[in-house]
Amino acid sequence: MLLAIIIITAIIIIALLISKLIVTKKEQAFENARRCPENKYYVENADEIIRREKTLKTIRYIVCYTFLVLLAIFMLVPFYWMIVTALKTEAEIELVKPTLFPKVITWSNFRYILDAKYQMSLTTSGKLQFDLFRLMYNTLVVGVFSTIGTLVTTVMAAFAFSRIKFPGREIIFTIFLATMMIPGEMMIIPNYIVVVKYLHGENTYWAMIVPFLISVYYIYLLRQNFRQIPDELYYAAKVDGTSNLKYLFKIMIPIAMPTLITISILKLMGSWNAYVWPMMITSRDDMRLISNGLRQSFTDSEGRSHQGRQMAAAAAVLAPLLIVFVCLRKYIMRGVSRSGIKG
Amino acid sequence: MVEGKKSINFLKAMLYLLPALVLMAIFTFYPLIDTFIISFKEQYDNVTGAYSSIGFENYQRIFSAGNQFVLCLCNTMVIVFASVPVSILLSLLIAVALNSIKPLQRFFQTVFFLPYVTNTIAIGMVFSIVFESHQGLANTIITSLGGSNVNWLGGNIQGVTLGNNLFNPDNALFTPQWFTSMIVLMVYIIWNSLPFKILILLSALQSIDKQYYQAAQIDGTSKFRIFSRITVPLLSPQIFYLLITSFIGAFKEYTSVVAIFGEGAQSVGHRHNMATVVWYIYDKIGSSDATEMGLAAAGAVVLFAIIMFFTAINGYVGKKRVHY
Known part of the structure; x- marks a missing residue:
């Protein structure tokens, strides 16, 4: 049903665009005719050419928009199905012929996820199946501290690489960059042994934060940004007797603020998506991060049943990400697109 | 300084x-x-x-017949060579289409970027429900078009397996069930990887000097020729960059498998038939048998070697083909 609505709207939009196109082309043709009325042959010919061009262009537009609309639907369908399933009743989900839109909208699935007391009353095991707020709290603690730490290490390293001339700078930076190509799986085994066996980091927050306090990619990104700041600014500051550290905090960081915001957002989103490492070093349910909690809450005992609850939980996990995206779209998209343009 | x-x-x-x-x-x-x-x-x-x-015992063990690792390597190769070309081609088409329209461009751009800001596990669970064998959306569409229900993810139905296959000791690869499950995984991986590629290609397209196109227009060059002779060569650094990063990313595919098929990475019985190399590594690290850590390390080294090999090939080809 909704698909039909989307398609119809798309067709209407396309039709409007085409009509607008035709009108402008016609005006152009009249304009041409008005400009050189004595040359009748030219005008007719121009009309002919314009008509042919117009049909070609219209066809091209139709193909283009249809292609984009179809793929946009493909992109949006999972989101749609998630929300619709979460709003259906258990009985409606179990129908052999599923409905594309819930007949009866129920909020009980969302209540189950968001209201711990309600969830408790429905579970028999005596503990929460999916403790959303605990998971969110864990994720935020890990995310915020690792973001702050990453910002500190990144700013310092980027400053050294872009502003201080020291022997071996290029070599060290190249080695840093080379590590980006190495898959993380090469590091994870010794890291696991070191953190769990020697440092007893199992089920602790710091074990989820410290190994990820450094990111070569962000250092690279920020270094590019710092290098764009003209040297003259630095000399001027030096003449005024500014120290290196003061220059860094008063001039370079404010100039590079957009990049720092981008880094923070990407890093926070990263901990929201962190899966493997937290899974390995946590064994207690109350220390899990949100992705692990989501995966592990809805597998073993209940299998594919309670789809509505699963989808409500997935929606609850996605909601903060989407809110951040809506508010800070500019920073996210710029940060991501920057990575493709090599400086 | x-x-x-x-x-x-x-x-x-x-x-x-x-x-x-x-x-x-x-x-x-x-x-x-x-x-x-x-x-x-x-x-x-x-x-x-x-x-x-x-010694080399760990390497011998992971490559010995009947070891899960060979299966994982096969799956990973299939994922890499099927998903990377498709997603790059598709994102190139979308980016060019997006670049050629004016109205609604920003709207479409946002829609196509949306999958980037999602949680892999959450959307993987959504996909497993979309492709559910009884009431999923995919099967609803197929049956309404006159097809019959497809058992995408194994679900409750006993796995359909075709006789013997020489490749797989435990009869889990290249069976009909494996194919349908792989299609779901592919769709998800492509869905997930498109936004990044589209964004990169689109921002590169928008920075191309319009003069090239105007010159081509004066010469009456056909649209296809413009695409293949101007657009693609000018985008080649970005395409090349995407090729390298998505090759590496596809070799490391793990979370999307776990998201759809659960931590067992299986769509039939207990065969781990959707497992990838990285899945193997983590499975061995978490193994109760402490001596299997060596297998995980050997697997990681093999993965590292493969990635280096492909990056080197990409670099070699890139030097010849990329116009900076």
Whole structure:
């Protein structure tokens, strides 16, 4: 049903665009005719050419928009199905012929996820199946501290690489960059042994934060940004007797603020998506991060049943990400697109 | 630039680089070397640290017939060579289409970027419900078009398996069930990887000098020729970059498998038929048998070697084909 609505709207939009196109082309043709009325042959010919061009262009537009609309639907369908399933009743989900839109909208699935007391009353095991707020709290603690730490290490390293001339700078930076190509799986085994066996980091927050306090990619990104700041600014500051550290905090960081915001957002989103490492070093349910909690809450005992609850939980996990995206779209998209343009 | 004596500058720089260097030493450089060492330790016990001898036993074990690793490698190769070309081609088409329209461009751009800001596990669970064998959306569409229900993810129905296959000791690869499950995985991986590629290609397209196109227009060049002779060559650095990063990414595919098929990575019985190389590594790290850590290390080294090999090939081809 909704698909039909989307398609119809798309067709209407396309039709409007085409009509607008035709009108402008016609005006152009009249304009041409008005400009050189004595040359009748030219005008007719121009009309002919314009008509042919117009049909070609219209066809091209139709193909283009249809292609984009179809793929946009493909992109949006999972989101749609998630929300619709979460709003259906258990009985409606179990129908052999599923409905594309819930007949009866129920909020009980969302209540189950968001209201711990309600969830408790429905579970028999005596503990929460999916403790959303605990998971969110864990994720935020890990995310915020690792973001702050990453910002500190990144700013310092980027400053050294872009502003201080020291022997071996290029070599060290190249080695840093080379590590980006190495898959993380090469590091994870010794890291696991070191953190769990020697440092007893199992089920602790710091074990989820410290190994990820450094990111070569962000250092690279920020270094590019710092290098764009003209040297003259630095000399001027030096003449005024500014120290290196003061220059860094008063001039370079404010100039590079957009990049720092981008880094923070990407890093926070990263901990929201962190899966493997937290899974390995946590064994207690109350220390899990949100992705692990989501995966592990809805597998073993209940299998594919309670789809509505699963989808409500997935929606609850996605909601903060989407809110951040809506508010800070500019920073996210710029940060991501920057990575493709090599400086 | 900070001028001054070299030695003083060096000390200053080291001070600024200290946190980065310490963290890199502990969590990147030391582990990198240690993984190589562990992979050669035979019967390595990660609890006691004891091992029997140094040799290639771990490598022999992972490549021996009947070991899960061969299956994982096959799956990973299929994922890499099917998903990377399709997603790059598709994103190129979308980017060009997006670039050629004016109205609604920003709207479409946002829609196509949306999958980037999602949680892999959450959307994977959504996909497993979309492709559910009884009431999923995919089967609803297929049946309404006159087809019959497809058992995408194994679900409750007993897996349909075709006789014997020479490739797979445990009869889990290249069966009909494997194919349908792989299609779902592919759709998800492509869905997930499109936004990044579209964004990169679109921003590159928008920075192309319009004069090239105007010149081509004056010469009456056909649209296809413009695409293949102007657009693609001018985008080649970005395409090349995407090729390298998505090759590496596809070799490391793990979370999307776990998201759809659960931590067992299986769509039939207990065969782990959707497992990838990275899944194998994590499975062996978490294994109750402490001596299997060596297998995980050997698997990681093999993965590393494969990635290096493909990156080198890409670099070689890139040097010839990419126009900077």
